Amino acid sequence: MPEHIKKRLEEEIKQLEYELTTELPAEIKKAVALGDLSENAEYHMAKQRQEFVNARLGQLKKRMAELSLVNLANIPNDKVGFGSTVVVFDSSKDEELTYKLVTSEESDVAKGLISTTSPIGRSLVGREVGDIATVVTPSGKRELEILKLTTIHEAAE
Template identity: 85%
Template sequence: MPEKIKKRLEEEIKQLEYELTTELPAEIKKAVALGDLSENAEYHMAKQRQVFVNARLGQLKKRMGELAMVNLTNIPHDKVGFGATVTVFDESKNEEIVYKLVTSEESDVSQGLISTTSPIGRAILGKKVGDTTTVVTPNGKRDLEILKLVTIHDAAE
């Protein structure tokens, strides 16, 4: 797992755990002291936030576990996979575009960083140089031809 992603996820987990164990109990205690809980908006908001924070913590911890299990040796050397930098020819735009396949936490389309779970990422995964694929995007169908591929293994050398 890339260290910056791990650090960012750990920081968010730490912040949410602090909120869950320190800030929210204090808010709930303060709201309870105000009296009738059935009409106490502060109490209901704090309880809703508590449910949200618990759910988000669960998501983040699950994602940390998933990312920790990524085995780089299983990523193909000759096909598009995680970490690959791919140059494609977009026939609908009549231009070459360079994409790097990254995790969903790192994705930034304006920088050419696309998630392996995005429509384009899914469409080009497993493809080789010379392959053509059709991807359905919110802007319509696009035909992409793989022109150049630099895998995560090539980049490490």
């Protein structure tokens, strides 16, 4: 897992755990002191926030576990995969585009960083130079011909 993603996820987990163990119990305690809980908006909002924080913490911890299982040795040397930089020719736009396949946390389409789980990313994964990937987008089908490929292994050298 890229170190900056791990750090970002750990920071969010730490912040949410602090909120869950320190801030929210204090808010709930204050709201309970106001009396009748059936019509106590502060109490209900704090409890809803507590449920949200718990759910988000679960998601983040699961994602950390998933990312820690990524084994770079399993990423092929000659096909598009996580960490690959791909130059493609988009026949519908009649232009060359460069994409780098990254995790969903890093994706930024404006910078050419696309997630391996995005429609374009999914269509490119497992392809080789010369292959044509068909991508179904809301604006219709696009055909991307892979012109150049630099895998994560080549980039590390």
